[in-house]
Amino acid sequence: MATAFQVTFDCADPAKLSEFWAKTLGYRLDTPPQGFASWPDFLKSMNVPEENWNDASAIIDPEGAGSRIYFQKVPEGKAAKNRLHLDVRAGGSRGTPDEERRQRIYQEAERLKGLGATHLLDFDRQGEFWVVMQDPEGNEFCLT
Numbered sequence: 001m002a003t004a005f006q007v008t009f010d011c012a013d014p015a016k017l018s019e020f021w022a023k024t025l026g027y028r029l030d031t032p033p034q035g036f037a038s039w040p041d042f043l044k045s046m047n048v049p050e051e052n053w054n055d056a057s058a059i060i061d062p063e064g065a066g067s068r069i070y071f072q073k074v075p076e077g078k079a080a081k082n083r084l085h086l087d088v089r090a091g092g093s094r095g096t097p098d099e100e101r102r103q104r105i106y107q108e109a110e111r112l113k114g115l116g117a118t119h120l121l122d123f124d125r126q127g128e129f130w131v132v133m134q135d136p137e138g139n140e141f142c143l144t
Contacts, residue, residue, distance in 0.1 A: 006068040011137050014071035018057035020136050021069055023115055030058040078138045086141045102129050105143045
């Protein structure tokens with residue numbers, strides 16, 4: 001049996017980054033614990049100072065199939081290329097014609113630029129095409 005996992009991003013602004021990735025992946029913000037109408041209600045009940053309410057955020061797949069993604073505030077900024085990155089499969093399945101896949105990837109790159117992403121590089125190698133992007137905090141990811 002497989003073990004469930006979540007992916008964690010260190011970041012400066014968990015609320016902003018979780019919103020970007022939720023829109024990118026079709027996820028939604030995680031729901032507050034049972035009995036609380038909102039995260040602020042929960043955080044107040046735990047006596048968390050308001051200045052710490054943006055110390056963390058999480059997003060989930062509304063259908064429950066994908067892994068939870070957690071965003072935690074850290075004091076240091078990103079200093080180097082990611083050693084781990086997400087590949088967002090925007091082009092469709094492997095059976096999709098190459099030109100159609102390329103078009104889908106470019107359309108998604110444009111949509112994500114509108115959400116704050118940066119388009120870095122295009123790669124076309126040995127029959128594979130992908131675009132390298134950065135999220136609003138500079139974390140690299142690929143559109144494949």
